[in-house]
Amino acid sequence: MTFFAPFTIPFIVGTIFLFVAVATKWILWIARLPKVDRRLIAHNFFSLGTLAAIWEVVRESLLHAKIFRRNPLLGFMHMSLAFGWFLLIVVGWIETIVYLGFEMIPLQGHVFFKYFMPLNGIEAHIPLFEQLMDALLLLVLTGVALAWFKRIASKAMGMRRATKHVLFDRIALSALWFIFPARLVAESLTAALYGGNGFLTGTLGGFIGELLPTEVLTTLYEPAWWFYSSALGLFFVAMPFSRYMHIFTEIPLIFLRRWRLRPTLERKSYDNFEVEACSRCGICIDPCQLQEDLGIHDTQSVYFLRDRRYNMLSLKVANNCLMCGRCEAVCPVGINLTTLRINSRAKRRNIPHEGRYRYLTSLDRSSGEGKVGYFAGCMSSLTPAVQHSMERIFEAVGEAVWYADKDGGVCCGRPLMLSGETDAARKMVAYNTDLFRRHEITTLVTSCPICLRSFRENYHLDGIEVLHHSQYLDRLIAEGRLSVKQGEESYSYHDPCELGRGSEVYDEPRRVIEAVGELREPRHSRRDALCCGSSLANTVIGDEQQLRIARRMTRELEETAADAIVTACPLCHKAIARSTHHTVVDIAEVVARNIAE
Amino acid sequence: MAHRVVIVGGGAAGMQTALELKSRGIEPVIVERDIELGGKARGWYKLFPSFTPAGDVMRPLAERVKRERIRCFYGQEVTEFAPDGVILRSGERIPADAVVVATGFTLFDAHRKQEYGYGLYDNVLTSVDLERMMNSGAVTLADGSMPRRIAILHCVGSRDEKVCQKHCSKVCCITGVKQAIELKQMFPEADIFNFYMDIRMFGPGYEELYREAQERHNIHFVRGRISEAAETINKRIQIKAEDTLTGRPLRMTVDMLVLLVGMSANYENAELAKRAGLELSPNGFFRTVDSFLGAVRSQREGIFFAGAATAPKSLADTLAEASLTASAVDEYLKNSFNK
Amino acid sequence: MSTLNFGYGINRPRAIDLDNNDLRKSNAIIAEMPELQACIGCGSCTASCTAGAITNFNFRKLHTAVRRGEYRGVYEELSKCMLCGKCRLVCPRGINTRGLVMLIKRKLGDF
């Protein structure tokens, strides 16, 4: 039996190239992993995590369940391409086995089996496989058609904007678009010349056979297979450098993630898996408020990852992000966009002058004594009502409180971190940690969601429970320590990014509001809530731009026609207050006003 | 027969008052010291904050005065005025039923601030000189070359007890901003520094223009008053000031130093007021009854004020006030003569 | 050169010398963020400053010095800023102060 024909050369070359390229990438990335990460892999390799990963690969890499859930049409497109192609390969493999038994057949023998069947004198066609393979081809072709359609009219596919691509993507994309139509043509021609009874290729073949004379068919036959093979080869060569590398990156990523590897504030080799796992589907573009409100079209996560991957990331693109987490919330691959963004900013190392932080030694402006520590946060000094309300509540419940920063404190360090000044941020972290330890608190309540997230993610505060004041208030009410009056007033609640998506605190503030009045939700809320625009993560947009973002977000809050707008972040508070004439209050104020006597 | 009102001064205030009186059926007579109407605003280039050519405001005024056949005495100085008329230097008396004093102001003589070298150094000029240069279409250094670095000094002869000018001249700040922008547009490569004590942007659109000057035109504002200027060997001006916002002295050499000269009270005010039995404000301007309902009235019935004779005013304020003066005069005439 | 030890030297003038200061960096900073020029020196930033409450850090003074071409020690001093962003919330001229801190540090930095 022969399984070689000259037209297969492009395919073979492409396949070998792809294999070598992908293997090289994997090996390099794994080899360069820091010791901690490698230890994690070794530790978790034989665990349930691995099984879970396999299931997740099927669900996400093949079926694209997440995209399905978000946008069925888009999900179908991705599924038909990925799963359809996968089945074509698997079923094709089984097909050759059924025809030829377990015999060593080279790769191209499987892929171009239809070509080699008449060459090797196989005349009998098994209808089941003929029909199945045609059905799968049709599935994939539907996906390709949808992809074409999406390029032309993204809106119809439920996406306001589609991704703008780089050159390699365009090559790969064009090749991909031609692979399956080419296969359809090649297999139909084969059917026309040598017979075949698949509902797609067979019917089309029969139709062509009647239409064209045999000489023409034979002349077209080889070029058609050449074209199919070339499209495949070209796609494979372009693939490792294009977004399609995501196919071979997402799978190891799923495993690594199940083995508990995570990106950190410093760049590391693991980031490669996350960065190249981006398929540039562009789902992250639409939720971005910089795009929607300000018309900024070059900074969204898809472009950020693309620029970072090709080493063309500008500081402006890296910095121009609110880090509101709306894109991360919808990313089908679950890439840690915020952390990657932060560690992209931290590429400059900053060796501090030895005396720079000397002022931190022996600095302690705290006051009061108690096991509960209250850290208002820098911003809260600009919204003193929050602090006053918290003090009233503490007093009402008779809590002994240690005030960390009543007289001004040291920043939690997150703003520095968000700007990539990790080294400096660590000094703040160390200072505050030491302060908390020295005063032996067991609970730390903060009024600033930025601080909250920082304490939870960047501090090691074992033995100290960190709570946002909304959580603390919820607990006081639930435990019956604080009794509040149920009033008539209605409140529309704004989820601060760092509290909601950042710290997964959605229910507590809502329960607190419902305990004192009526809760009203704006159009976008919870995981979908809009950012106020004043995010500390963005140092690029100007004041007027911040205001524009805040105005649209505030409008949704106003539309609820609630008596007051409530938020739980001093920064959001300021942003909303300047965009509206409505009453804006912090959740602590709402509670303090409604303490039952 | 129509009542006759003599208006002393044919500047913007005088002309506007005359036109308003005329429209009320009163016969105005303008006595102008100069040989033509227009006052200080004549020869001004553009007006803040809208960059309206000054001629577009002043020319129609003068033309209307002519069209309305308002009687004008030119080249005649009033040496004495009273509610029943004025006496000219020639001795001639023009009888009237009321008198409007619209004598305006005197530009502060920059020579008096000798430390800035006006008149000594070729490239030190006043804001008025600059307007005239802009009007003539060519702003250059004394040697005909283009300035690369210009300093504009605010408050020359304003808020300065050392030259007995305690008051704020009100219009210089915005003029400084306006001229800085004009200079920047003329010389885009030039660096322009405004040295100020306070920036007083009281009018509509002024603050916006100030910000535009800073942000859009990159004009440097240094809070600190130039203490002294000296000429260098190549005819540039070396200036010293304190950059009070950094708390450090600052020195630099500029090609051109523009002094924003303030508004002083006319020297003759004292004598005129004495003869008319009026009082002056401590800054030498005529004192009004108050700043509210009596803002255009003198202490004597029948003598009224219009424009910058009572205090530094912008052209816009002057024109608005002139209408007010006319209505006050009208009311007075009705009450006093038609009983 | 001198072989004598006088026990003192010629003091550097304290004055900001705009004739000899190298304004290229300052111009580059202003070109990138022209809003810096809109500062009216109200001092709100410094008054609200978290770092200013515990050190003598003064952002207003520092950026003014930078605009005059006085860069000495600015980078190190600016590193006292914790980027907390209070200044941005209080600036009456809406200046992106945090962006400016980053920009000035970048331009003057010793990275």
Next chain:
Amino acid sequence: MRRASWQEYQKDIADDKYYYARSCIRQNFFPGSEKAFLDILTNNLGIDIYDDPLHTSCTGIGYHSDVVPLETIMTVVARQFSLMAEAGYENFISSCITSFGIYNEVLATWEEFPETEERTRRYLKEATGRELVKPRSIAHTSDIMFHHRHAIARQAKRRLINVHTGEPLKVVEHIGCHYAKIFPKSGIGGSEFPYVLAGMIEAWGGDVVDYPERRHCCGFGFRNYLVQANRGSSIANSHKKLESMAPYKPDFIVANCPGCTMFLDKWQYAIAEMDGTTYGADGRGIPVLSYEEMAGLVLGYDPWKLGMQFHQVDVEPLLDKLGVEYSPEAKYLGPDGKHIGRPRDVAVNCEEVRRIYEIRR
């Protein structure tokens, strides 16, 4: 000169009969100047001037350095005045700018606070038995020279003109701060641009250099110089002035304050040592003259009799420009005609000066 403002600030200066108070620095560092002043007034102008051996330092340097209290200096000043009265004079002239400032300040203080005058009167009486008599006029000796500048010009042997080019010499004039910065009315031409030296220069044919730092202090400043830790500030002031005047290529500097004359001269050496910068043509330094020396040269006095060999910066190049005949060898001869030894060569002028001598031979 374009500056005409000096005419607004005039003061009355007596024509004759002066009581002369000497200057500590002047008589120590360039005693020839005081001698020349007395000679010019007495011999050239025929004016009555009394050089009283009884008078003392005004103690101004001590006063400005917080060593001498106000009461003490007032009493010392009162004694000088009473000496003047005892000698039969009423026009007090001071050779020193610091003293001149002190006399004016003390008189003004007595005027403003009569109780201080009464107290001083008492102290003087108790300490010396003398009665305080206030002078009719107070003037600095440069005022006197200015007052008689035209008379001097009429007797001039030469003018301030470069004999080789025929061009007027470019002269930097430096006025001591205490001449008019304390009381603008105490100086001719006021505090900003006093005319006292400029008037002499113009009357004698020179050109005044109007340079940016013309008004700046020389840096003496008493505590600025006397405390070593502050000297860096002191020298920085002279440095600033020299840097500012250098582009104008002045032929010489003339000062009316003994401290300034000394500092502008000697700091040129210190700057050359510290900084390597030398001023003047070929780095030979800019000669610094007292106004008495300037007048003496105009009147044809011998430079070595004027004491010009006391200068840090050699004056020979200037003498050459003025066409002064002088004996180079006589520079280092004492009054007895014996060689007094010559100073070590120093950075500011050593090489070049020797070259000039060789050329002249």
